[in-house]
Amino acid sequence: MELVYAKSRIAKCQLVDHGNGFLGVLDKDPYSYMYHLELGESARASGRLEEAQQHFEFVERHYPDAAPGMYLSLAAVYRAQGNLSKVPEILEKGRRVFPNDQAIARIAFRD
Secondary structure: OHHHHHHHHHHHHOOEEOOOEEOOHHHHOOOOHHHHHHHHHHHHHOOOHHHHHHHHHHHHHHOOOOOHHHHHHHHHHHHHHOOOOHHHHHHHHHHHHOOOOHHHHHHHHHO
């Protein structure tokens, strides 16, 4: 729901540049976890893994209890980068922060 709100808010502010992603959003609100999540997902989907990692790690560091899906996305980025030692570490942190989240528990158990 929060990401839908972020997308809606970004679109309403007309801060979307369809060629290059989001422009100006973080200038207006540099600590917005919603924007960092959205930018991270956009970067991950485009294969810009280092950029995605930066956005997800920002959220993990500043807003660790904001969104359980962020832990799964960050684990996917680490896995795609070949940084396999960080995958169980970030999933375990996600399990500690969101002990009742079924998706994190399922993935963490599998890894």
